[in-house]
Amino acid sequence: MTPRLKELYYKEIQPALKEQLGFKNTYMGPKIQKVVINMGLGLDGNDAKIVKSCEEDLGKLTGQKPVITKFKKSVANFKTRKGTNAGLKVTLRGNKMYEFIDRLVNIALPRIRDFRGLSANSFDKFGNYTFGVKEHIIFPEVNFDRIDKIRGLDVVVVISSENKDHSYALLEKLNFPFIKKGDN
Numbered sequence: 001m002t003p004r005l006k007e008l009y010y011k012e013i014q015p016a017l018k019e020q021l022g023f024k025n026t027y028m029g030p031k032i033q034k035v036v037i038n039m040g041l042g043l044d045g046n047d048a049k050i051v052k053s054c055e056e057d058l059g060k061l062t063g064q065k066p067v068i069t070k071f072k073k074s075v076a077n078f079k080t081r082k083g084t085n086a087g088l089k090v091t092l093r094g095n096k097m098y099e100f101i102d103r104l105v106n107i108a109l110p111r112i113r114d115f116r117g118l119s120a121n122s123f124d125k126f127g128n129y130t131f132g133v134k135e136h137i138i139f140p141e142v143n144f145d146r147i148d149k150i151r152g153l154d155v156v157v158v159i160s161s162e163n164k165d166h167s168y169a170l171l172e173k174l175n176f177p178f179i180k181k182g183d184n
Contacts, residue, residue: 003098005174013173021166030127030161030170035092035100037062038069038154039136045085053148054088060141062090062100103139104155105175111138117179120168127167129157129176 017029039058044050051068058066066088074082092100109115112135122131133153137144159167172178 003095003102005102006095006098009098009174013170016173017166017169020169030159030166032097032101032170033093033158033160035097036089036156036158037092037100038087038089038156039066039151040087040154041085041151042087043079044149045087050148051085051088053146054151057136057142057147057151058088058090061136061139062092063096064090064092066090101157101174105177107140108133108138109177111140115177117177120178123164123167125164127159127161127164129159129167129171131155 014026014029017023018026021029023029037058039054041051041054044054055066055068067090069086069089070083071080071086072082074080080086109118112133118131123129131154133155135150136142136153137147137150157171159170161167161170168178
C-alpha cells in the first residue's frame with residue numbers, strides 16, 4: 001500500500017508545483033530523494049547498554065535498523081578516540097521516507113513544547129533542509145518510561161531542486177510548519 005503523503009505528492013503537489021514554479025514538465029519540479037536521521041551519542045557511545053537502547057529507539061522511530069557511526073579522528077579536547085562509537089544514523093528512502101515525513105510533520109512536531117515553527121534559514125546552497133529536534137520523545141513510538149536520557153536528533157531532508165526557493169515551495173506544500181515572516 002502506498003503511503004498517504006506519496007499519493008498526495010504525485011496527484012496534487014507535483015502538478016501544483018509545476019504551475020507555481022512555471023516548469024514545462026511535472027518531473028522538473030523538486031522531489032525528496034532521502035531523509036537522513038542522525039543521533040549523536042558523545043561520551044555515551046562507549047557504553048554498550050546506552051548504544052543498544054538508542055538503537056532500539058531510533059529503530060522504532062524510523063522502522064529501520066540504524067547504523068553505528070565511528071569517530072574518524074582522535075581529538076583530545078573532545079575526549080574522542082579514533083574508531084569508537086560516535087552516534088547512530090538512518091537513511092530513509094521510498095515508502096518509509098514518506099511515512100516518516102508524514103508522522104514527523106503531522107504528529108511529532110506539534111508535540112514539541114513551545115513550538116513556534118521551523119526556521120526557513122536552514123536550507124543549504126543545494127536546497128537541502130536540515131533541522132534539529134531537542135527531544136526524541138516527541139515521537140509516539142518511543143516509550144517515555146523506558147528511556148534513560150532525553151536525546152536530540154538531526155533530520156536532513158535531501159531534495160533534488162535547482163535552488164532554495166523551489167525546495168521551500170515543496171516543503172511548504174508538504175505542510176512543514178515554517179515560521180512566517182512577521183510572526184514573532
